[in-house]
Amino acid sequence: MQDIQDVSLFPTILTNINSTNPDLVTDAVRSVRKLLSAEHNPPIDLVIRSGLVQKLHYLLQFGTPTQAYESSWALTNIASGTSEHTKFVVENGVVHTFIVLLNSPDAQLAEQCLWGVGNIAGDTPALRDYVLSLNITEAILQMVQKSCSQSLLRNIAWTISNMCRGTPPPNFKYIKPLFPVLCKLVTAHVPMTDEQVIDTLWAFSFITENANAFEEEIFKEFQKNGIIERLFVFLSGPNTTQVPAFRTLGNLLSGSDMITETLLQYGILNHLIAFTNHSKEGFVKDAYWCLSNVTSGNVSQIQRVIDSKIFPKIFEASVTGSTAVRTEALWVVINAVAGGSRAQVNYLVSIDLAKCFGLSLEFVLSKTNIQSNFFDALLSVFNKFHGEQLETVCMTFKQHGWDNYFEQLLNAKTSCTNIIEEASDIYYQSKSSKATINGWNFSPASTPPANSDDVNVRLSNLRL
Incomplete structure (x- = not known):
């Protein structure tokens, strides 16, 4: 049969695909596959309405090797259509057959079936979970025990990535056995620009995004297989590897x-x-997001960030950056104030925390997702100090216009009025005093160590 450029010969295809002549059947299946491979508007609906999905599924199971391969390709193309098209393929039992054939002695057929399963798993979390429930994990583990071509390894990486993607996350019991496979895929001697590496890194990103109770277990697997070191290498690579590697570490x-x-x-x-x-x-945004995760840790970890001398830049970013950057930079500061020791907050005050907070007020008031934590952090600053030390802190805030800021805040309608009133009460009740009291030097050059006077006042609902 001649190659089909349009659907004009579709009636002939329908006749021949049901022929008793195997050559006509093979030619018809190939023609269907070519129709469905059209770059624009493949006639998927026509193929479905004509009952060909069922016929293709039959040939996938019982046809000649060529018929099975062409059928698997055609069914994959149908499943690559809309979600309704994908659902129709699934409802006809094709996924189970695809998975069974992953370990076919016909390597070409097995790889095409894997492509089909990967397409379906990537459609929706519900279909992903359905695919996982059909024991695809074990089928992939058996596949990789054989000699695999480079294209098959790329396909495996892409399929596993789709199996890990989506919210809610997949059941970890299906993903855990695949860690050795993923680790081999990302440590293999292939260029870091290879799709095998890129898709594996995205799988890591998806897995760690919703790690929840399994975070320690995942991290130990990464350490055991040398993945952490590799992630740092990929940070220096091209953008295609930087993004998923960075997100995984974050x-x-x-x-x-x-x-x-x-x-x-x-x-x-x-x-x-x-x-x-x-x-x-x-x-830049993700860098500040990562830093906010560090400052949401313990005092020692906050001190690492302080010792790096990055906080002046964080203050600047929280005031002058884009909306996304300002938000993440402010979380770095908020978390540091919330979980930091008195000495650490003293240092932040000494390098113009009051100015940073003051210039951030208008932005914060426009962002409901950060308001409560911001004003809790402001209150936390005043709660960490007492007596003359508190007077000095309040004087520093006064020098940066906080008389006016508090007046405006108290007249504004916000959901944080009670917190603001509590902070302003402490602020106004404190007496103005000297800039240096009892050895508390507010010089910008001072970088106090974390010490035993840690108050460690945590905010509720810290951003992680």
Whole structure:
């Protein structure tokens, strides 16, 4: 049969695909596949209405090797259409057949079936979970035990990435056995620009995005397989690897203090500081997001950020950056104030925390998602000090216009009025005093160590 350029010969295809002549059947299946491979407007609905999905599924299971391969390709193209098209393929039982054939001795057929499964898993979280429930994890583990072509490895990486993507996250029991596979895919001797590496990194990003109770287990797997070191290497690579590697590390930083501490020991802080100077805003925003995860940790971790001398730049970004950058930079400051020791907050005050907070007020009042934490942090500043030390802090705030700021805030209608009133009461009741009291030097040059006077006042609902 001649190649089909349009649907004019579709009646002939329908006749031949049901022929008893295997050559005519093969030719018809190939023609259907070519129709469905059209770059623009493939006739998926016509194929479905004609009952060909059921016929293609039959040939996938019982046809000749060529018929099975062409059918798998055609069914994959149908599943690549709209969600309704994908659903129709699923409802006809094709997913189960695809998974069974992943371990077909016909490598070409197995790879095409994997492509089909990957398409379906990537459609919706519900279909992803359905695919996972059909034991695809075990099928992939069996696949990789054989000799795999480079194209198959790329396909495996892409499929696993789709299996990990989406909200709510997949059941971790299906993903955990695939860690050795993912680790091999990302440590293989292939260029970092290869799709195999890129898709594997995205899988890591998806896995760590919703790690929840499994964060420690995931991190240990990363450490055991040398993934942490590789992630830092990818930070220096092209944009295609930088983005998922950076997001993976950022997700890990939102985990426990132990994970954060380990990443700090790996030297992540220097990378984060470097990314605050990136030419692309997305990286700058994510750098401050990562830093906010560090400052939401313990006093020792906050001190690491202080010692890096990055806070003046964070203050500047929280005032002059884009909306996204300002938000993330403010979270760095808010978390540091909330969880920092008195000495650490003293340092932040000495480098113009009052000015930073004052110039951020208008922005904060326009962002309901940060207001409560911001004003809790403001109150926390005053609550960390007493007596003459508090007087000195209040004097510093007064010098940066906080008489006027509090007057405006008290006249404004916000959901944080009670917090603002409490902070202003402390502020106004404190007496103005000297700039240096009892050894508390508010010179910008001072960088106090974390010490035993840690008040460690935490805000509720800290951003992680």
